[in-house]
Amino acid sequence: MTTPHETNGHGAVSEPTVFGLLALFDDAEAMCEATRKASAAGYSRMDCYSPYPVGDAADALNFPKSEMGAVMFIGGITGACAGFFMQYYLNAYGYSLNVGGRPYNSWPSFIPITFEMMVLTTALSGFFGLMALCGLPRYHHPLFNCASFDRASRDGFFLCIEASDPNYNAATTRAFLESLHPVSVEEVPE
Amino acid sequence: MATAEHPGAPPADLPLEPEMHPLVLNKHGLVSIGDAIGGVVLNGQHPRGWWIGFLAGLAMLQILAISVVWLFYMGVGIWGINVPVAWGFAIVNFVWWIGIGHAGTLISAVLLLMHQKWRTSINRFAEAMTIFAVMCAGLFPLIHMGRPWFFYWLFPFPNVAGVWPQFRSPLTWDVFAVTTYFTVSLVFWYIGLIPDLAALRDQATKRWQRLVYGLLALGWRGSAIHWRRYEKVYLILGGISTPLVLSVHTVVSFDFAVSIVPLWHATIFPPFFVAGAIYSGFAMVVALALPIRRWYKLEDFFTDHHMDVCAKVMLATGFLVTYGYFSELWMAWYGHSLYEWGTTLERMFGPYGWSYWCLIGFNCAIPLTLLWSKRVRRSFWMLEFVCISVLIGMWFERYVIVITLSREYIPATWGRYSPTIWDYATMIGSMGLFLTLFFLFIRYMPMISITEMRELLPKKQGGGGGHSIMENAP
Numbered sequence: 001m002t003t004p005h006e007t008n009g010h011g012a013v014s015e016p017t018v019f020g021l022l023a024l025f026d027d028a029e030a031m032c033e034a035t036r037k038a039s040a041a042g043y044s045r046m047d048c049y050s051p052y053p054v055g056d057a058a059d060a061l062n063f064p065k066s067e068m069g070a071v072m073f074i075g076g077i078t079g080a081c082a083g084f085f086m087q088y089y090l091n092a093y094g095y096s097l098n099v100g101g102r103p104y105n106s107w108p109s110f111i112p113i114t115f116e117m118m119v120l121t122t123a124l125s126g127f128f129g130l131m132a133l134c135g136l137p138r139y140h141h142p143l144f145n146c147a148s149f150d151r152a153s154r155d156g157f158f159l160c161i162e163a164s165d166p167n168y169n170a171a172t173t174r175a176f177l178e179s180l181h182p183v184s185v186e187e188v189p190e
Numbered sequence: 191m192a193t194a195e196h197p198g199a200p201p202a203d204l205p206l207e208p209e210m211h212p213l214v215l216n217k218h219g220l221v222s223i224g225d226a227i228g229g230v231v232l233n234g235q236h237p238r239g240w241w242i243g244f245l246a247g248l249a250m251l252q253i254l255a256i257s258v259v260w261l262f263y264m265g266v267g268i269w270g271i272n273v274p275v276a277w278g279f280a281i282v283n284f285v286w287w288i289g290i291g292h293a294g295t296l297i298s299a300v301l302l303l304m305h306q307k308w309r310t311s312i313n314r315f316a317e318a319m320t321i322f323a324v325m326c327a328g329l330f331p332l333i334h335m336g337r338p339w340f341f342y343w344l345f346p347f348p349n350v351a352g353v354w355p356q357f358r359s360p361l362t363w364d365v366f367a368v369t370t371y372f373t374v375s376l377v378f379w380y381i382g383l384i385p386d387l388a389a390l391r392d393q394a395t396k397r398w399q400r401l402v403y404g405l406l407a408l409g410w411r412g413s414a415i416h417w418r419r420y421e422k423v424y425l426i427l428g429g430i431s432t433p434l435v436l437s438v439h440t441v442v443s444f445d446f447a448v449s450i451v452p453l454w455h456a457t458i459f460p461p462f463f464v465a466g467a468i469y470s471g472f473a474m475v476v477a478l479a480l481p482i483r484r485w486y487k488l489e490d491f492f493t494d495h496h497m498d499v500c501a502k503v504m505l506a507t508g509f510l511v512t513y514g515y516f517s518e519l520w521m522a523w524y525g526h527s528l529y530e531w532g533t534t535l536e537r538m539f540g541p542y543g544w545s546y547w548c549l550i551g552f553n554c555a556i557p558l559t560l561l562w563s564k565r566v567r568r569s570f571w572m573l574e575f576v577c578i579s580v581l582i583g584m585w586f587e588r589y590v591i592v593i594t595l596s597r598e599y600i601p602a603t604w605g606r607y608s609p610t611i612w613d614y615a616t617m618i619g620s621m622g623l624f625l626t627l628f629f630l631f632i633r634y635m636p637m638i639s640i641t642e643m644r645e646l647l648p649k650k651q652g653g654g655g656g657h658s659i660m661e662n663a664p
Binding site for chain 2 (some may be wrong): 003027028045047048049050051052053054055057058061063066067068072076079086087090091094095097099102104109110112113115116117118119120122123124126127129130131133134136138139141143144149150151152153154155
């Protein structure tokens with residue numbers, strides 16, 4: 001799945017020196033409101049940054065539903081099937097032991113491990129899926145070039161319109177962001 | 191959900207459910223939460239209590255090292271195990287530790303799904319406790335094996351002999367259950383830590399701290415898109431950890447219940463074991479939280495209300511466990527099985543009868559009379575006393591169960607069991623491992639979730655108004 005939000009800096013070929021414009025807001029409400037306005041103004045390549053999850057911001061960025069449910073569901077089903085068939089094959093064919101005359105395919109006894117394998121693969125697919133879709137781990141990102149961006153993990157609520165956006169223009173985009181009453185607007189060097 | 195944000199809905203600062211007790215005291219803001227919790231890690235100022243706990247743990251860890259080296263040199267004969275009591279302390283401690291671990295998952299997963307917001311300040315702490323308790327638990331079956339260097343034979347792996355595990359055995363289920371439990375707990379804990387590690391990275395002033403926490407934070411930058419995925423993963427992990435925690439202790443109880451030993455072969459074992467696990471786990475959480483919140487002055491986050499609620503959970507699970515003891519007794523009498531009733535009488539009045547009455551005293555009599563009182567639930571020493579009583583009582587519960595092996599069907603196979611000094615040394619050593627890891631954790635990792643505490647703050651203090659994770663994770 002491709003998302004327009006995952007530019008990761010690679011999309012900024014047209015403007016090699018600037019990643020985008022970063023506006024800082026006082027609270028989550030102001031950030032969401034600004035994002036809705038930016039979206040209405042036709043910007044699409046942008047993202048919000050906040051110290052805790054703000055669901056409205058993701059909605060305003062047109063990302064209403066994440067892919068993680070599907071990823072983890074597929075991971076879990078795969079693990080459950082693999083777990084069951086591993087036991088079935090190994091105990092019925094690979095090394096068939098007659099234990100008290102019970103059938104080789106004693107499927108009820110295979111349920112606990114099937115379940116455990118499902119949980120294990122769901123959790124691992126969740127972690128690795130999250131990392132892969134978010135493009136993490138990542139050693140550096142242009143946003144970290146801004147000193148004020150430290151506040152994204154403290155008390156800052158940011159909206160960044162990226163230079164790769166088709167509507168981006170250093171002057172007009174800055175003027176647009178200024179009109180949203182941010183605390184500050186700064187350019188993010190690449 | 192999230193109706194408060196939408197037009198036509200009630201104003202945003204009107205809480206969806208009335209909060210009777212503030213979960214964050216003293217008018218904190220976003221920054222002061224980070225300073226209070228992250229400061230513990232970053233400033234390196236540690237109270238005397240930390241050093242006492244850590245050094246005591248480290249000293250006990252040396253006992254573990256010595257006893258394990260001696261065990262590997264001599265073999266399991268240094269323990270008191272014999273036939274018929276082939277399980278002994280190793281299994282008692284295994285079940286005890288893994289039971290303690292269960293409270294962490296319960297707090298972080300089950301209470302998350304049930305919208306219990308008070309879980310937020312204790313979940314990180316309890317999850318770390320889970321991981322370390324499972325490590326201690328996993329140690330015992332491994333060193334009990336006799337030839338621990340062949341531990342990988344437990345797993346299905348291709349080998350020249352063409353031999354594969356027997357998947358109809360609960361002992362094989364146990365291997366999968368415990369390794370899955372450990373891995374999933376670790377993933378759950380680490381995913382919860384990522385945003386906090388990023389917060390520490392940005393807050394740190396020392397270069398090594400920025401580097402280490404920066405690497406561990408995996409480049410997290412708090413993007414709204416990432417948050418949405420993150421919350422979904424967290425929610426689903428909560429959803430699957432809930433049945434997982436029940437399944438793990440159920441499988442542990444199957445180790446006993448699938449056998450035909452009288453009083454082990456009982457359908458009540460799985461729920462009875464799970465209730466006991468939660469009971470001892472909450473006791474451990476409270477026993478550790480009480481002194482730590484005092485040493486680190488974190489009473490704003492671990493409030494008296496939190497301790498009170500945990501104590502109430504202990505009261506409820508204590509009654510479930512007591513019901514289990516009663517049910518065992520009743521079924522043995524009512525079932526008219528000579529062996530069940532005979533073993534029950536041996537358990538209560540036989541050579542190990544003292545351990546049964548210790549169990550009833552520490553697990554039922556003391557906690558279930560004292561915990562009714564709000565004064566006890568809010569008093570440091572009384573609550574600490576009750577928690578330690580529960581931890582001792584739950585240890586005796588597993589001892590009583592395992593010692594049943596000494597007298598079962600044929601009197602000719604009866605025997606006695608007495609632990610040796612190495613049994614005690616290994617047990618104390620495992621506590622040392624737990625304490626050492628735990629005190630290192632509170633030294634180097636934020637022991638309360640900074641991110642979730644910020645979400646818990648009311649909106650007018652800059653927080654997320656205590657939103658529930660379901661709202662942000664479609």
